[in-house]
Amino acid sequence: MLANRALYFRRRLTNTVFIGLSMSAALFGLVWLTFILGGLLVDGISALSPTLFTEITPPPGSKGGLANAIGGSILMSTIAVLAGTPIGIFAGTYLAEYARHGRLAFVVRFVNDILLSAPSIVIGLFIYELLVVRMGHFSGWAGAAALTVIVIPVVVRTTENMLLLVPNGLREAASALGAPQNFVIKSVTWKAARAGIITGVLLAVARISGETAPLLFTALGNSGWSWSASAMNEPMASLPAVIYSFATGPYEDQHALAWAGALLITATVLVLSIAARILENQKRT
């Protein structure tokens, strides 16, 4: 009886201790994350101003904005999404609709998941070797290509997952009506999985809007902005790369701009991920 009580007490004690540890772990993690977001808000908001969007990045010691960096980021991201999304959707469709259990599908799936978490700086090196060396100079195109390589695996993964959620009955019903397979895919499964696929694209945009490493030696950076058609052929500024070079520099004004840029990026990413979540939830209900 006494032994039982001791055992009972010990188990209760262990339970309390570890529950306490787990709770403090949660508290610990959340505190750090709040610090980061808080610091970002405080330093970022104080640096926000309308000139951010109208003026280009300044030389050291003078005031300016981030207009060319924002423009460059938007331009390169748009091209990357336009180029990467179709490839990603088709590849995801191949995995989910054509070769679900095939050996090729297994390999593609595996490689895609590796690319999904491969270090992005290596992607930058790849595009450097592939495009920058051949063209002989850094360019916006190279930056967009590096971002495309990052977009594709994200879209492939979500597209496949979303298509697999579409019930087989839908496909069978459409086939039974005599629809050829491409028709089934285009007007039945893609439509059923549309919200999910758009979610994937949004997540891909969120992912590339903060990517810095692959842009450092593909798009490099540019302290100006040219409105000519050949802008993509020249080195191009991007928000993350500007943040990196300004933050590591010695000038206070540039530090403030870096914080403002960081806040812009975080806001963009959060808005996109929240939009993606809302879209996903809408689909479920």
Add this chain to the structure above:
Amino acid sequence: MLIITSGRLSQKLCKTVMFVAWTECELPPIHVFPRPSLTDISLREPAALSARVETARRAGAGDVRFRLTALAAALTVLAIFAGVITSLIIGAMPAFKAFGFGFITTEIWSPTRERFGALAPIYGTLVTSLIAMLIAVPVGIGIAIFLTDLCPRPLRRPIGIAVELLAGIPSIIYGIWGFFVFAPWFQLHVQEPVATAVADIPVLGTLFGGVTFGIGTLTAGLILSIMILPFISAVTRDVLETVPSVLKEASYGLGATSWEVMWKVCLPFCQTGVMGGAMLALGRALGETMAVTFVIGNAHKIAPSLFAPGTSISAAIANEFTEATGELYRSALIELGLLLFVITFIVLACAQFMLLRMERSKGH
């Protein structure tokens, strides 16, 4: 097997069907072709039939095209992967020829004398990732346990969503915060007191000694751990939620405490999943560039103290690549990239196989 043909089918189609049926069974086909019924449109109006055949043919051709497009897209993924490896190998060739395998085991990094060794960056990458994993894995699992079982229900969703959103925040944000906010604070309130306190203790004195800068290997490891924390929590929580509630209810029914249910039932049930998630996080930590580059200090040196500045593979590439003059310098950096890719590939491949195994075992 007898095929009952309807009058709707043309004779040709009918023959095909019979042939297919015949090839699939031993019985010889019975050739019965009923006379066209009065309601049969296709035979009465050959034009409609040929239009239909044409539509079907076109749809079939579209099918092939569509399938090939999808296949080409899937192969593009493979081509990118192959391209990454090939271009890195080609780019690394000059450095490999010059230094051979000694590249991995030498510490010297001297652009002016064109002598390069990868030991310091490799050491930095491994040590920062190790520090990050040591902190982030237990804390991350703790958060996941908290979120699945202990958290009051109304808070569960908001905190869960917050964790997932934080997992998507770009690493440069962690880097800039670490550089401007964390490193100065860390230097003043942790490094200096600790360095003076342990100065005379043998092992700790070297590990946490020397001049304090705020930035350094330990700082990089800490920032990394904060960065991968939400990721580990999110993955572990997803995995923990796959535990069937019957299992938990049964153990609670036997009188187990929450801790015992978690530690002896839930975690063993999804062991492989949790490990796979941790490996994925390790893959991220190893390849992480921006969060590390800001705070590691960028010194090609293996210092005994964790407070001392160091470098990591990705930080070295990010810092030096655009300024690298000379083919050998650039090639050495690309070889670093190749090493990084190989290391992360191995880690990620292990993670994939673990997660795959978990999925399979769940399927049965």
